[in-house]
Amino acid sequence: METAVLIVLIVAALVVVAATWGSAAHLLQRRLALVVLLLAGVALPLGASATGVFVGVKRSSRTSFCVECHEMTAYGQSLFVDNPDALSAVHYQKRLISRDETCFACHTDYAMFGDVKAKLNGLLHVWVHYAGEAEAPLKLYQPYPNHNCLHCHDDARSFMEVDDHQTELAKLRDDTTSCLSCHEVGHDLAGVTTKNFWLGATP
Amino acid sequence: MNAVVQKTRRALAVVFVGLVVELFTILFWSPLMFVLFASVGAGLVALGGLFLVVSLWPSLRQNPHAAVIADDEADR
Numbered sequence: 001m002e003t004a005v006l007i008v009l010i011v012a013a014l015v016v017v018a019a020t021w022g023s024a025a026h027l028l029q030r031r032l033a034l035v036v037l038l039l040a041g042v043a044l045p046l047g048a049s050a051t052g053v054f055v056g057v058k059r060s061s062r063t064s065f066c067v068e069c070h071e072m073t074a075y076g077q078s079l080f081v082d083n084p085d086a087l088s089a090v091h092y093q094k095r096l097i098s099r100d101e102t103c104f105a106c107h108t109d110y111a112m113f114g115d116v117k118a119k120l121n122g123l124l125h126v127w128v129h130y131a132g133e134a135e136a137p138l139k140l141y142q143p144y145p146n147h148n149c150l151h152c153h154d155d156a157r158s159f160m161e162v163d164d165h166q167t168e169l170a171k172l173r174d175d176t177t178s179c180l181s182c183h184e185v186g187h188d189l190a191g192v193t194t195k196n197f198w199l200g201a202t203p
Numbered sequence: 204m205n206a207v208v209q210k211t212r213r214a215l216a217v218v219f220v221g222l223v224v225e226l227f228t229i230l231f232w233s234p235l236m237f238v239l240f241a242s243v244g245a246g247l248v249a250l251g252g253l254f255l256v257v258s259l260w261p262s263l264r265q266n267p268h269a270a271v272i273a274d275d276e277a278d279r
Binding site for chain 1: 205212216223
C-alpha cells in the first residue's frame with residue numbers, strides 16, 4: 001500500500017519534471033511561472049524523496065527488516081525458543097512488546113537522538129553486510145544499558161514489587177548493576193541450535 | 204539556446220535522473236536499495252533542486268515585471 005503511494009508520487013514527479021523540461025523556455029518568459037518551475041522542479045521531487053526516506057526509515061524498524069540479513073537469522077529465531085528466562089523470547093511470545101517492531105523496541109536508545117544513533121549504526125551494518133563480513137561472534141557496541149529496560153519497567157508495579165530490585169534500585173538506575181547480571185539471557189542462541197522451539201509459534 | 208534555459212534544463216535533468224533512481228530502488232526494495240534511494244536518488248534530487256534555484260536566483264531577485272528571457276528567445 002505505502003509502496004503503491006510512493007510509486008504514484010514519484011511517477012507523478014517524473015512526469016511533471018519532464019513536462020517542465022519541455023516547456024522550460026516558455027515558462028522562463030513569465031515571471032510568475034518561475035514559481036511553477038520551483039514547485040515542479042524542487043518542491044514536488046523533494047517532497048516525494050522525503051516521503052520515501054520517511055517510509056524507508058519507518059520500515060527499517062520492523063522485525064522483518066531486521067531479520068532480512070542472514071547475520072540476524074539466529075536472533076530472529078531466538079524469539080521462538082522455549083525458554084522463559086530468555087528476555088527476547090519472553091517479550092515476544094507473551095506479546096509484551098510490539099511484534100512488528102520487536103527488535104527495535106529493545107535495540108534503540110530511549111534518549112534524545114537515540115533513534116538517530118540506532119539508525120546510523122544500522123546504516124553501517126547494511127554496509128558491512130554488503131561490503132564485508134561481520135566479525136563473529138556479534139556483540140553490542142556497549143554493554144546493554146539498563147536505561148532501555150527501565151524505559152518500560154521503571155516505576156512499574158511488577159518491577160517495584162520484586163525485593164531484589166528494591167535493594168538494588170539505586171545501582172540499577174545509575175547502571176552500576178546491570179539488569180543482565182540476574183536476567184542473564186538476552187537471546188538463547190543455544191536453544192536455536194538445538195531447535196528447542198515453543199511449538200505455539202513457528203520460527 | 205539561451206543560457207538560463209540550458210541551465211534550467213540541466214538542473215531538471217539531474218532531478219529526473221534522481222527520481223528514476225528512486226523509482227528503481229522502490230521496485231527492487233531491500234536494505235541496500237533503501238540506502239541507494241536515500242543517498243543517490245534523494246541526493247540527486249536535492250542537487251538538481253539546488254542547481255535550479257541557483258540558476259533562477261538572479262531572475263528571482265530582478266524587477267518583478269521583467270521576463271527572464273525575451274519572448275523571441277523562447278523558440279530558439
